Amino acid sequence: MSADAAQNSMDPTGLANQVRPRIELRDMTLKFAKQTILNHINLTIPSGQTVVIIGESGCGKTMLLKSIVGLVAPTSGQVIYDGQDIGRMNDVEMTGLRRKFGFVFQNAALFDSMTIGSNVAFPLVQHNIAKGRQLERMVSERLAEVGLPENVSFKRPAELSGGMRKRVGIARALILNPELMLYDEPTTGLDPIMSDVINELMLRTRRDPSVTSLIITHDMRTARKVADRVVMLYPFARLKKGENQIIYDGPPAGLDSSDDRRVRQFVEGEAGERLMELRRKEFDGFHETPMLADKYSS
Amino acid sequence: MSLPSTRNDSFHAGPGFQEALYRWVSDWGELVVDAMLTLGDMAIFAGKMFLWLFTALPRKGTILPNFYHVGVLSLPVVALTGTFIGMVLANQSYTQFRDLGLESRMGGVINYSLVRELGPVLAATMLAGRVGSAMAAVLGTMRVTEQIDALISMGADPIHYLVVPRFLACILLIPALTIMADFMGIVGGYFYAVVMLGLDHYQYLNNSRNFVSGWDFFAGIFKSFFFGGIIAVVSCYRGFNCQAGAEGVGRAATAAFVFSFVLILGIDLMLNIFLESVFRTFWPHGGSKLI
Ligand SMILES: Nc1ncnc2c1ncn2[C@@H]1O[C@H](COP(=O)(O)OP(=O)(O)OP(=O)(O)O)[C@@H](O)[C@H]1O
Ligand SMILES: [Mg+2]
Numbered sequence: 001m002s003a004d005a006a007q008n009s010m011d012p013t014g015l016a017n018q019v020r021p022r023i024e025l026r027d028m029t030l031k032f033a034k035q036t037i038l039n040h041i042n043l044t045i046p047s048g049q050t051v052v053i054i055g056e057s058g059c060g061k062t063m064l065l066k067s068i069v070g071l072v073a074p075t076s077g078q079v080i081y082d083g084q085d086i087g088r089m090n091d092v093e094m095t096g097l098r099r100k101f102g103f104v105f106q107n108a109a110l111f112d113s114m115t116i117g118s119n120v121a122f123p124l125v126q127h128n129i130a131k132g133r134q135l136e137r138m139v140s141e142r143l144a145e146v147g148l149p150e151n152v153s154f155k156r157p158a159e160l161s162g163g164m165r166k167r168v169g170i171a172r173a174l175i176l177n178p179e180l181m182l183y184d185e186p187t188t189g190l191d192p193i194m195s196d197v198i199n200e201l202m203l204r205t206r207r208d209p210s211v212t213s214l215i216i217t218h219d220m221r222t223a224r225k226v227a228d229r230v231v232m233l234y235p236f237a238r239l240k241k242g243e244n245q246i247i248y249d250g251p252p253a254g255l256d257s258s259d260d261r262r263v264r265q266f267v268e269g270e271a272g273e274r275l276m277e278l279r280r281k282e283f284d285g286f287h288e289t290p291m292l293a294d295k296y297s298s
Numbered sequence: 299m300s301l302p303s304t305r306n307d308s309f310h311a312g313p314g315f316q317e318a319l320y321r322w323v324s325d326w327g328e329l330v331v332d333a334m335l336t337l338g339d340m341a342i343f344a345g346k347m348f349l350w351l352f353t354a355l356p357r358k359g360t361i362l363p364n365f366y367h368v369g370v371l372s373l374p375v376v377a378l379t380g381t382f383i384g385m386v387l388a389n390q391s392y393t394q395f396r397d398l399g400l401e402s403r404m405g406g407v408i409n410y411s412l413v414r415e416l417g418p419v420l421a422a423t424m425l426a427g428r429v430g431s432a433m434a435a436v437l438g439t440m441r442v443t444e445q446i447d448a449l450i451s452m453g454a455d456p457i458h459y460l461v462v463p464r465f466l467a468c469i470l471l472i473p474a475l476t477i478m479a480d481f482m483g484i485v486g487g488y489f490y491a492v493v494m495l496g497l498d499h500y501q502y503l504n505n506s507r508n509f510v511s512g513w514d515f516f517a518g519i520f521k522s523f524f525f526g527g528i529i530a531v532v533s534c535y536r537g538f539n540c541q542a543g544a545e546g547v548g549r550a551a552t553a554a555f556v557f558s559f560v561l562i563l564g565i566d567l568m569l570n571i572f573l574e575s576v577f578r579t580f581w582p583h584g585g586s587k588l589i
Contacts, residue, residue, distance in 0.1 A: 095453045103451040109444035
């Protein structure tokens with residue numbers, strides 16, 4: 001493991017030293033056109049850990065997750081999975097690897113043209129794992145796990161509510177018992193009871209020591225309940241020069257007592273200072289926003 | 299005294315003009331570079347598609363729905379427009395041919411144009427409008443709602459899964475649609491010329507037989523394969539590269555139609571020239587059938 005990765009990940013649980021890392025982000029930078037989304041991210045996630053990623057809307061959490069499964073290619077830096085650089089893998093290796101991943105998309109991303117049943121069964125069919133009765137049984141088991149009745153499996157995604165679709169997405173991601181689960185806001189849009197059902201589900205999958213989970217959430221209850229470790233990202237555009245974009249990396253219990261005021265405020269959901277900042281911007285005009293200033297000054 | 303200075307001004311053409319010139323050049327340059335990039339991108343896209351086409355069987359369950367959509371559902375509209383084109387052709391050529399005293403030759407002209415040009419191009423246009431833009435919209439929506447990302451994340455290749463079946467449906471079924479357009483056009487033209495205008499039935503058909511050969515029919519079908527391929531590749535490419543939002547999807551659908559239509563006509567011209575030279579090579583005296 002590179003020295004700077006160890007230094008920047010500041011892993012207080014010390015797990016990184018005992019278990020070999022499942023995922024390593026090495027100095028990863030992601031840009032869209034000229035806009036920097038992720039800046040020199042170093043993150044080491046040991047096998048079996050459950051990491052919750054928090055941070056305000058638009059700070060690049062989804063992009064971080066997508067770059068781990070190779071859906072977006074980092075502008076520079078590397079993503080290492082089990083010691084292999086996924087940027088150097090060919091299509092066949094990548095497909096083999098993706099079989100071990102489960103990705104829950106922020107908006108479920110169910111296939112409109114298929115029934116719920118075929119959606120959930122898709123990975124099984126794609127990798128030729130099950131057929132017929134067995135496949136049906138596995139699908140309805142998963143649907144039950146996320147609190148959906150069996151009869152939804154003949155419906156189409158358009159006929160379900162947003163929260164139901166989200167749960168179908170979770171069922172689909174879990175069906176292959178992946179060793180890496182990536183949840184993009186799994187409980188957003190669910191009622192409190194259903195959120196807790198999903199939290200419990202995530203806790204249950206976590207019990208298997210080989211499963212590593214990355215969970216993006218805005219729900220602090222989820223974060224506190226399921227996380228071994230919380231990573232907080234800060235939008236690059238508002239970062240001070242030379243500052244690390246990961247402004248918190250530690251156990252969930254340490255969030256409230258963090259030295260960084262931005263972390264405490266985020267956790268408590270207190271708009272105070274941010275509100276002042278936004279008001280000030282209204283007076284100072286758009287040149288305050290680095291992104292816009294960039295665009296208009298050239 | 300003032301003369302040199304005015305001359306000087308107009309000679310240096312002022313900063314405004316220069317700027318406008320630069321902008322003009324850079325705008326055109328950008329346009330050309332963009333077009334080249336798009337074409338190159340599309341070629342890579344098509345290359346990947348062919349790789350999948352020849353190395354793996356299409357995914358089960360993806361073929362039939364696409365064939366149904368492209369073939370069966372397009373048939374009525376192709377048949378209908380084909381009939382009208384045949385009738386319009388008869389209607390338009392009649393006045394001119396009558397004035398020249400050549401009504402007896404109408405069958406050849408009408409059927410020759412139908413089989414060589416109008417049938418294939420019409421079928422392709424209908425397909426581009428009906429199926430191509432729908433493909434772009436569907437794939438664009440899948441892109442925007444992350445369904446394509448979901449496919450990839452589950453280890454399925456979106457080109458294999460989504461593009462190959464659409465391509466197969468287009469190139470395998472467009473000949474059938476072309477034959478349909480040809481046939482209905484011929485029927486429509488015959489109906490208008492013989493039944494409505496009262497031309498001689500025997501002359502019309504005999505003249506057609508003398509003028510239109512199997513080669514013409516083949517040339518039309520041959521071209522249609524290319525048209526089908528263009529429609530599938532362009533539409534899928536546009537869908538895959540869709541910009542976010544409903545507007546992006548709409549734009550992808552429109553661009554798919556416009557771009558494939560322009561390409562179809564361009565390729566049509568090139569293929570005509572190519573087929574002509576092939577014909578000349580094999581049948582140097584073949585032109586005699588036109589006398
Ligand atoms: N395709 C794209 N092209 C350009 N910019 C993009 C694209 N996708 C995302 N972005 C930008 O990247 C940034 C991060 O997006 P991302 O989706 O990762 O945010 P997020 O942290 O997941 O936010 P949220 O909590 O709202 O989901 C945003 O500022 C967005 O504007
Ligand atoms: Mg997000």
